[in-house]
Amino acid sequence: MKNLITVSLVEDDRDICSSLAKLINNTNVFTCIHQYHDCQSGVEGIIKDPPNIVLMDIGLPDRSGIEGISEIRAKLPDLNIIVLTAHENDDYVFNALCAGASGYIIKEASTERILGAIQEVLNGGAPMSTQIARMVVKSFQRKNTTTLSPREMEVLNELCTGKSYKMIADVLFISEETVRRHLKSIYKKLHVSSKSEAVAKALKERLV
Incomplete structure (x- = not known):
């Protein structure tokens, strides 16, 4: 059996988190190893048991996921973190990328796009939703x-x-x-x- 690519989720909406985990686990390539529902537990858990990829929300109940990205990247500079969020304005994109996010996908993206983003990062890309990419280039x-x-x-x-x-x-x-x-x-x-x-x-x- 081949080794699966491990994914950890940081998402406060438990229904969304569960759906994402199910989506990931239904592939024959990825496996969700941890689900965290606030920033602090996500940071601590990911540093303790790093996955290959992190999908992280920004609007978390205790503090911004952007702060969490900075903390994780300070300890694990090579870890790929994809922001998966409802926020899509300039400041959020800029701050997430400055913090070290490897990609930025909005939650409205299709399941194919979300899974594709994980693969893109592993292939050396920097995935962004179509809306985000258009905003970045045209704004x-x-x-x-x-x-x-x-x-x-x-x-x-x-x-x-x-x-x-x-x-x-x-x-x-x-x-x-x-x-x-x-x-x-x-x-x-x-x-x-x-x-x-x-x-x-x-x-x-x-x-x-």
Whole structure:
């Protein structure tokens, strides 16, 4: 039997949490190992028994899930955390990405999109709901004050829409290795070291 990809949920609505767990467990790829219903228990439990992926709400009863993401990433910097929430305004997106979220999906997304987001993250992507991706790209005026090349800007734009490295490569007709080289150059020029930070800084400085 192959090893399943482990998922932990942090969601205060127990019905939603139970439905998500059932959705995940009905696949032959993922398994839900823990369900937490507030931020503090989620942070403590995830640090104690880390999964491969976390799906985390923002509006939790004790405090913001964004704070929880920061705490978890401080202890587990390589852990992938996908925000799954009803909130979809600029500040929530920006703050979640700054905190280290690997993706941002709204709860209205289809079950296929939610499961696809987990797989996207595992493949190196940064999934966002279509609504979020559209908002990210269209809400900010283009204001490129950095030394990014036109191709690097294209890669950054595709990254902000949640595409994986393979998807970016296919769209731009380049290899995945070339995508990685462009991203490495982008991180260096933006003075960041992670994909989430690159997206967050692009939002903050209105590069896209």
